[in-house]
Amino acid sequence: MIKARGVHHIAFSTADMKKQVEFFSDVLGMPLVAIFPMHGVPGGIHCFLEGSAECLISFVQLPEIADIAIEYGKTHAGSGSLPSAPGTLQHLALVVDTDDELLALRDRIRSRGVNVLGPMDHGMCRSMYFAGPEGLSLEIATSDEPVDPKHWLDPEAAAEVGITPAMMERMAKPDAFDRPAEPVAQPPYDPAKPHMLYPKPVYEQLLAMSDQQLWDATRFSDPPVK
Template sequence: MKIERIHHVAYRCIDAKTTVEWYRKHLNMEFVLAIAEDKVPSTHAPDPYMHLFMDAGNGNILAFFELPNSPAMGRDENTPDWVQHIAFKVDSVATLEATKARLQAEGIEVIGVTDHTIFKSIYFFDPNGHRVELAADVGTPEMYQKLDECKWQMLEEWSQTKRAPKHAAWMHDKEFNAAH
């Protein structure tokens, strides 16, 4: 078996309508499908829900569930806010910067532009508290090759030591970034 692509990624939302409107307004995603049931199809549990699907481009779908009978949404208290997020690719750094300005003008707090050497990103939260990243690729073929060549060594070293391997430290090294 080979995975063809992600069919959809699903998150919980506080309010389905607010979520659809926010993603349409701020990320230009179209609302493509809504499914609502009184029972969960896979488990048959009685739990009414609204399941909505947003077009994230190129066949990628971002989905949400509103669950009015479940306890209020929360976060895993043991996982930092920056860890769980969804990242969307944009076409250029110019688009990234323009989107940052537009989001800030709408009162949305934005972190970045953060330089990751092979891409630049901005980060912000949707109305449900989910962290969203927009990323614009800026790496060279040589950079990607260098990262590809050390990935297995890095994984093995991490597996043994649980300390950050330094094979790709150049990605966030200010001196490297200033020279390139």
């Protein structure tokens, strides 16, 4: 079945890329694999650190970010048990393969002077919690086996957020999708749907472009270092 099968990368805003890269590299052992001017964004710098070949952590530094204040309860949660604004990242959980690796990484983090709480047993995983630079709420987790929906789809919890049993069954088994012979056309603009934030004329122009036109206009395939 065609589906999104995981996270390629997750990107955080930063006012201090050097500090973030130092933390994720030295404290968490993730190698820096890319840093370059952000494609199509004047003044932006983009970097990537590798958890695995298919899992990257990214930071974006733009000149304006330094002027935006961190506000706990709005821009940041501060921990895995506290709120932040809708649509913001409440916490990030990274993964290791075994309990031994979890404990080894706990000791590595603590050896760098960073406090760690855990591990804690959540049944579906064992986790530990700590903070990163600029207010990041971080977790490391490990599991013995995939999450079993039979045991972890709680109808009472679902009902609290407005999900009925019928809806939960549908969400647990999304409809299959067979790619048609011809590409699906860009749908008409619908204000009720989610949209990216662009100046209105720019967004209208982007939506009016064909997929090939957009591909040709936004190619940045050459690496910065040759």
